[in-house]
Amino acid sequence: MEERRPLVRHIFTADPSAHVFGGKIYIYPSHDIPHDGPDDDEGGEYLMEDYHVLSMDSPEAECIDNGEALHMKDVPWVAKQMWAPDCECKDGKYYLYFPAKDREGVFHIGAAVSDSPIGPFKAEDSWIEGSMSIDPAVFRDDDGRYYMYAGGLWGGQLERWQTGSYEPHPHQPEGDEPALGPFFAEMADDMKSFREKPRMITILDEEGQPLKAEDEERRYFEGPWMHKYDGTYYLSYSTGTTHYICYAASDRPEGPFTYRGRILEPVLGWTTHHSIMEYEGKWYLFYHDCEISNGINHRRNVKFTQLHYNADGTIRTIYPYEEE
Ligand code: FUB
Numbered sequence: 029m030e031e032r033r034p035l036v037r038h039i040f041t042a043d044p045s046a047h048v049f050g051g052k053i054y055i056y057p058s059h060d061i062p063h064d065g066p067d068d069d070e071g072g073e074y075l076m077e078d079y080h081v082l083s084m085d086s087p088e089a090e091c092i093d094n095g096e097a098l099h100m101k102d103v104p105w106v107a108k109q110m111w112a113p114d115c116e117c118k119d120g121k122y123y124l125y126f127p128a129k130d131r132e133g134v135f136h137i138g139a140a141v142s143d144s145p146i147g148p149f150k151a152e153d154s155w156i157e158g159s160m161s162i163d164p165a166v167f168r169d170d171d172g173r174y175y176m177y178a179g180g181l182w183g184g185q186l187e188r189w190q191t192g193s194y195e196p197h198p199h200q201p202e203g204d205e206p207a208l209g210p211f212f213a214e215m216a217d218d219m220k221s222f223r224e225k226p227r228m229i230t231i232l233d234e235e236g237q238p239l240k241a242e243d244e245e246r247r248y249f250e251g252p253w254m255h256k257y258d259g260t261y262y263l264s265y266s267t268g269t270t271h272y273i274c275y276a277a278s279d280r281p282e283g284p285f286t287y288r289g290r291i292l293e294p295v296l297g298w299t300t301h302h303s304i305m306e307y308e309g310k311w312y313l314f315y316h317d318c319e320i321s322n323g324i325n326h327r328r329n330v331k332f333t334q335l336h337y338n339a340d341g342t343i344r345t346i347y348p349y350e351e352e
Contacts, residue, residue, distance in 0.1 A: 029084060032348065034320055034329035035091040036082060042328035043112030043251070044082075044314040045165065046305040049122070049145045053307060055082040055091075055314060056115045056124065057330050062321075067298075071183030073326040076110045079126065081146045087307060087332070097147030098124060098140050104153050105138065107131045111184075112251065112301060115145065116166040116174060116219070123219045124149045125176065127162040127184075134194060135185050137164045137178060139220045158213070158222050160189045165303070166215065167254035167281070174215040175281050176222070177229070180250030181208065181268060192225075206238040207231070207247035210265065212282050229263070230284040231276045239287060244270045246287050251301040254281070257311075258341055264291055266300050273302050273315070275343060290345045291335070298325045304335060311335040313346060 029035065035044075040060035047054050058076050067073045078099040084091050100106050106128040113126040124140040124147070136155035142148060162184040165177045179186040186208055187198045201208060209229040213222040231239050231248055239247045249268025254261060263285045264275040271294035276285035292302060297318035305312050313335040321327030334352075336344040 029087065029089060029091055031087075031333045032331055034331060035084075036093055037320060037329070039080065039093065040321070040327045041080070041082070041330045042299070042316045043163070043301040044316060044330040044332075045112070045114040045253075045303045046312070046314040046332070047115060047117075048305060048307055049117050052145075053084040053087070053305070054115065054145045055084075055330065056113045057082060057316075058110070058112050058328075060326050060328050062324075062327050067325055069182055071109075071111075074109060074111060074183075075326075077108075078110065079113055079124065079147075079149075081115075082330070083146065087310075087312060094146035097142075098126070098149040098151060100128070103128070103138060103140070103151040105130055105136070105155055107133075109135075111135075112163045114165050114303075116168055117145070118168075118174065118219050121219070122147075122149070123166070125164040125166055127164060127178070130155070135162050136160060137162075137176075141220070152220055156221060158226055160194070160211065160226070161186045163210075163251050163301075165253050167256075169281060170256070174219065175254065176213050176215060176226075177210045177252040177254055177263065179208070179210040179248075179252065181248075184250050186211075186250075201241040203242050204240045207241045207243065209248050209283075210252040210263075227282070229282065231263070232284050232286045234287070236286075244268075245272065246274060253303050255304045255306075257337065260341060261285075262304070262343075264302065264304060266302075271295070271298070271300050273300055273313075277341070289342055291343050292346045293348060295348050296323050297328060299328070311337070315348070317348065
């Protein structure tokens with residue numbers, strides 16, 4: 029498989045969450061549906077209804093579409109917009125996590141279970157209690173504990189949960205007010221509920237101050253991902269309006285995290301969304317752009333490329349359209 033090329037071309041795919049399960053690479057993307065409707069600031073153009081799991085035997089191998097793994101019609105609580113998913117494995121079961129809107133138009137995060145990494149997945153009757161917003165990423169720590177990171181501004185509704193309950197018309201942090209962060213919660217043993225009430229993560233600048241809402245080149249917008257490298261927790265995310273993938277580091281999974289730099293410069297299309305995965309000692313960034321559709325925001329395609337660390341643990345910035 030060639031790096032920095034669309035992994036599949038027969039369907040539109042986005043928001044890739046990549047994992048190695050049993051020595052093989054599995055990618056859990058959103059499945060974009062082409063339509064001619066307009067774009068808006070609420071993400072109304074992202075009308076996804078199902079999930080397909082992609083897989084590769086290795087980074088060099090062909091990428092396979094394993095077909096539909098879960099459809100909206102089989103999830104009792106979902107009304108529309110099945111956005112960016114993730115998957116984790118525990119004791120031989122695979123747990124798919126996905127955000128979607130309920131009948132009131134509120135985003136929550138659901139769980140679905142399978143015996144196979146490619147599904148089909150059986151969804152729970154309701155969303156994970158206490159879950160909110162979009163873009164779940166579930167991380168398995170070395171000690172066997174699992175944590176969910178999630179949340180997205182604007183259409184992702186993260187602003188509406190600042191008080192801990194849903195506010196349809198919230199105050200939007202602005203100027204030098206602290207920016208919002210993703211929320212964080214440890215998963216319970218059943219992997220279908222939280223062990224604790226979700227709390228918001230803080231991202232600090234180099235002086236130990238929370239990043240400000242006006243700092244759009246560094247503050248959190250959506251698409252969190254967690255990985256651990258050399259004992260350090262790396263929280264990476266999209267800055268949305270400025271279209272970067274950035275990262276912040278901590279010695280604890282719940283942070284606070286300190287901003288460290290950029291991983292990926294802007295790609296073709298408004299959204300940018302990624303995951304990071306290790307395969308046989310090499311690290312890879314999975315991401316998307318709109319190459320196949322030539323820039324139509326809701327017709328995206330997933331790609332991957334190698335990611336490199338410097339000796340001090342910083343990550344080398346990737347320029348998506350330049351030769352390495
Ligand atoms: O795919 C729909 C939304 O677009 C995702 O949830 C965001 O992260 C952005 O990629």
